[in-house]
Amino acid sequence: MSNNNLLVIGSGIAGLTAAQAAAKNGFTVHLVEKDGVLGGKAATYACKATNNCAKCSACLVLQVRAAVEAEEGIKVYLHSRVSRCGGQPGNYQVQLKTPAGEVEIQVAGIIVAAGFSPLAPEKRGELGLGWQRGVISALELEQALAREGKFVKAYPGVQKIGFVQCVGSRDLALGNEYCSQVCCMYALRLARKIKHELPDSEIAVFYMDIQTFGRSFDKYLKEIEEVAQIKLVRGIPAKVFSFPYEKVTVRYTDSLSGRVESEQFDLLVLSTAITPENELTELAQTLGIEQNRFGFLANLEPGNYQSSKKGIYVCGTCQGPKSISDSIAQARAVVGQLLTDQATR
Ligand SMILES: Cc1cc2nc3c(=O)[nH]c(=O)nc-3n(C[C@H](O)[C@H](O)[C@H](O)COP(=O)(O)OP(=O)(O)OC[C@H]3O[C@@H](n4cnc5c(N)ncnc54)[C@H](O)[C@@H]3O)c2cc1C
Ligand code: SF4
Ligand code: SF4
Known part of the structure; x- marks a missing residue:
């Protein structure tokens, strides 16, 4: 050589x-x-x-x-x-x-x-990232948990948590038709970890599709819903509202029932796209x-x-x-x- x-x-x-x-x-x-x-x-x-x-x-x-x-x-x-x-x-x-x-x-x-860089928050500004109290990215959650060790230390008083999947991925309007591959996996694991630490917390994951990972995925998903009692909601919130002030309110169409629903959370975690x-x-x-x-x-x-x-x-x-x-x-x-x-x- x-x-x-x-x-x-x-x-x-x-x-x-x-x-x-x-x-x-x-x-x-x-x-x-x-x-x-x-x-x-x-x-x-x-x-x-x-x-x-x-x-x-x-x-x-x-x-x-x-x-x-x-x-x-x-x-x-x-x-x-x-x-x-x-x-x-x-x-x-x-x-x-x-x-x-x-x-x-x-x-x-x-x-x-x-x-990579995570999706720039302003690309999906209507979901509140960067300006709405109580809305954070999954990257921020990862880093806060790593830094503080415990969810209760990172986010004291938070009991009701929503995860929003596919934020800026599979998104024709942004020209990002691709799937970011990893966010279903990390969001479910993060949700599971929080529920393990805080069994009384309420957690919902808003998704449009779930990217499977690993051979035992079906078993894992069953455990998420039935044992951990994490709610999987098929429907992505289109917008968030800061009313009442101390909550984040999301409105979404549940694609299984077809009904427009709204729900309030203490913390909303956005699984933002992996972008260049x-x-x-x-x-x-x-x-x-x-x-x-x-x-x-x-x-x-x-x-x-x-x-x-x-x-x-x-x-x-x-x-x-x-x-x-x-x-x-x-x-x-x-x-x-x-x-x-x-x-x-
Ligand atoms: C919120 C979140 C959670 C995730 N959780 C998981 C998980 O639990 N498990 C899992 O398997 N995957 C997870 N992933 C995916 C994981 O982050 C990636 O697979 C991994 O980081 C890819 O590593 P990389 O080396 O390609 O990129 P990066 O981690 O982005 O590293 C790239 C490095 O290159 C440097 N760099 C960039 N440009 C230049 C330049 N011009 N000159 C010099 N240096 C430069 C950067 O500073 C950086 O240090 C997650 C992703 C996100 C967004
Ligand atoms: S949330 Fe799941 S389906 Fe959506 S882009 Fe990420 S990995 Fe793909
Ligand atoms: S969950 Fe397992 S693989 Fe992930 S950091 Fe902890 S010990 Fe490592």
């Missing part, structure tokens, strides 16, 4: 996994992260275990992060970005903007793992690679994670919505593909 340097952009679970796998295969990895810590969003999520592990994978991120921090073959650049990229496959010349100044590196290949990372277009332009019609980074074809440019690969949620375990699997597959491409070049 003439040049055994590799650039990984983004240190969420996809970038961490790719960096770790590449270092194990003899690469010197330059891991560039624009934030001040490694781990991306999933490193800030709560453990969703009740009496048993809920298999949410959040703790895996912390394990992989610790392994990457201990790995000598990985050079980490925090608060850093790619400012220029030239050269050709096998020998890209990349300029990094780091707190210590501009750094030039020459790399054999590039793996982009720049992650805020700076992804800028990064794609710097690297000279294409985005798909939703703005995620385009890969050549299913199962082939080369971008539109040879020697540059994409993995994790910058390529499309996916779970932690799917991001890990894809990042490993990308390193495998890169090694094969190098061997056959």
